[in-house]
Amino acid sequence: MALEALTGCETKSQADAEARAAYAAGQRSAYQSIAAQMTDVMVLGNVQKHEVPWVAGLTLAQALATADYTGAQDPQEIIVKRSSTEMPVDPKALLDGQVNMTLEPGDVVSVVGQ
Numbered sequence: 001m002a003l004e005a006l007t008g009c010e011t012k013s014q015a016d017a018e019a020r021a022a023y024a025a026g027q028r029s030a031y032q033s034i035a036a037q038m039t040d041v042m043v044l045g046n047v048q049k050h051e052v053p054w055v056a057g058l059t060l061a062q063a064l065a066t067a068d069y070t071g072a073q074d075p076q077e078i079i080v081k082r083s084s085t086e087m088p089v090d091p092k093a094l095l096d097g098q099v100n101m102t103l104e105p106g107d108v109v110s111v112v113g114q
Contacts, residue, residue: 043067045111071113
């Protein structure tokens with residue numbers, strides 16, 4: 001009887017893991033489908049403009065300036081998502097002009113601040 005209970009738990013655990021993996025795969029697929037159709041850069045977070053028109057050579061700093069960050073303090077975290085790759089950017093290094101990157105159509109920039 002105890003063996004049956006353990007087997008049932010393993011099966012439920014495996015089913016849960018498979019469901020989580022399927023959900024994550026669906027999210028990646030949906031994101032890639034949407035990003036393939038986008039010609040703008042999306043900026044998420046405390047900004048006034050969430051869509052920034054993409055032009056050749058658009059940099060992260062230019063996109064953030066265009067989006068008009070409205071946080072009370074400097075951003076705590078910046079992440080650029082391209083396809084299924086997330087690239088963290090050090091906000092202090094970006095503000096100091098030490099780091100910048102060229103964006104591509106469909107990139108999603110997440111700005112986390114207070």
